Amino acid sequence: MMLGMSEVQSVFGPGGALARALPGYESRQCQVQLSTAVDACFEQGGRLLAEAGTGTGKSLAYLVPAAARARAGVVTVIATAGINLQEQLVSKDLPLLKRATGWDFSWVLAKGMQNYLCRDRFEEARNALLVGHALASDVRWSELQRWADSTTDGDVSELPFELRAAERELCTCSSEECPGSKCTSAGDCFVRRSRARIRNARIIVTNYHLFFADFETGGAIFPPYRHLVWDEGHRAAEIARDFFGFKVSGYAVRRALGRLRDHDLKAKVQEEAEGYFGALLELHRSQRQRARLNGTEPELDSTRLENALGKVANAYDNQSADEDGPNAAKTAVKADNCRELVHRLEAARTFQRAEDLVYFLEEVGPRVAIACKPVLVAKELEAHIFKKDSGLHAVVVTSATLATGKGDFDFCVQELGAYEADTFTAASPFDYASRAMLVLPDGGHNPQEKGFADAAARLLVRTVEEAHGRTLALFTSYRVLELAYSVLQGSPVARGIRVMKQGDAPRTQLVERFREDVSSVLLGTSSFWEGVDVVGEALSALFIDKLPFANPTDPLIDAINERDRKAFQHYLLPLAIIAFRQGFGRLIRSQQDRGVVVCCDERLVTKGYGRQFVRALPAGLPVSRDLAEVGRFFGVSKLMETRVSISGGGGASAA
16 A cells, blocks of 8 residues: 555645645655655554654655555554644644545544543532532633533533633543443443544544553553554653653542542541641652652651541442442442552552652642652553554654754664664755854853853843844743843833743743734743744744753652763753754744744853754754844845854854
């Protein structure tokens, strides 16, 4: 069923299916090459790590081979890290491909259970209100009720607002709480309907968490599939670590008590939970708390809470014996929840598999959770996904940033256990040499020295002035962001310019406002380094405060540093290079875009490893030490000057 170059060309080439469907379509040879490589992997079987530079059009490149095989009933699963890409695939790319080619194939966006209304849980909440139970003050009950009574799909994304925690608890159900076919609403369950659509589709678009859930349950969610694509593959190992770990919080304990009739026992467990998690919160905020737990902390003694939860599980067993079928099933699920909580608390208390796992505390708002994640996931991913005899015919991992340098996939291979994978690079079609540049101003500082935050704030003001607004500023800490925002807001430069920062509104709204208001400035931290796609003049300057090295107090980083004396070279440096490349990738999003990246971290110039960051950027990218070059770059009649090369070969270069 291999398409071959001619058939791939029939879709992507000049005069091909996409050219006929899209006015102004331009064929890209890099896209044809990538699609051909994916098609060959699908046909012959194997493992492929495919880096596709910004502008390659990688999603359509792998969708064409998937769609061609979907016509014959072959199933492909496509997992991504973010919902934005998933919605692009199912709402834009796949409909376009079907319309352009005339091929007959089906697809579905597969979401987890907590994305759907649970009729049974919502009716329980409605009945509780009828007998006088109060709702949390932030619950928008009337809006939820109108939607619940009218929805046909039950997808919470239909709501005009994002669900708060209390609202999600009222109207959705997790896999750990669902009684399955024994539920009273099983015959009219939105999740079961969605699972039926998944079983009938031939292209399944999903997120990594649901993919790993299907993987862990031996295929309980997806039909048997032959091909697997991981897009945004640079995030795969990180998400796998989160999935295969666990968290226990007071909130989880409270949810586990939801059906308990014994109010005295419920009060006792809540008291124990408040004492346990209260002590953990104090520990987390104290000077004694390191990046991660070491197993000697007295606050980890959860014996009393474990015993209390064990009693709740037994009480649920007795309670379910007196209930009817559906209610007994729900109660039995709660008993299982309690036993799982006991198992996790015991694991943390006894530091089970401490040689493989990292235990830590995580604060979310006013609450704290005790958490655990594996340090490495490569061995498990290799055995079940990347070994050619694992049962999957073909696996493709793609991203704009899989490599840490020109063709250097070593870090990605080690993280994923993809030792049997072939590698492929599709270079970006964008002309970075003439349409972009990197400025490393002389006024930059070493972030490890005093005064860096003030210097970064001043350089941001100058960048915004030179670019006449039109700047996305990426930071590695909220503290520096807040200072820079304050300084910029107080400067004359900000007059007449809209300045926004992370937290002012939901991320998608901020990006949309930034896109629409061409002269505006937007400041963000980690979540803005990826997935921000602003084409055109609105994003003309990209400001980066410093190299995005992982925080040394991160529990995983702390564990890796302890285990590997060369962790900087083996892990921290390649991780930071990939993150830096992701941030850089926000700048040029189309053939017509022009722009400048300003980074005020002088380590790019003064440290040997700094040159590795520059070499990882597109070849031929001009580099300057003069911040005034930003203004000259955007001046039509003025020549750019004082450019220098610090790349050491192969990367950015002198003009």
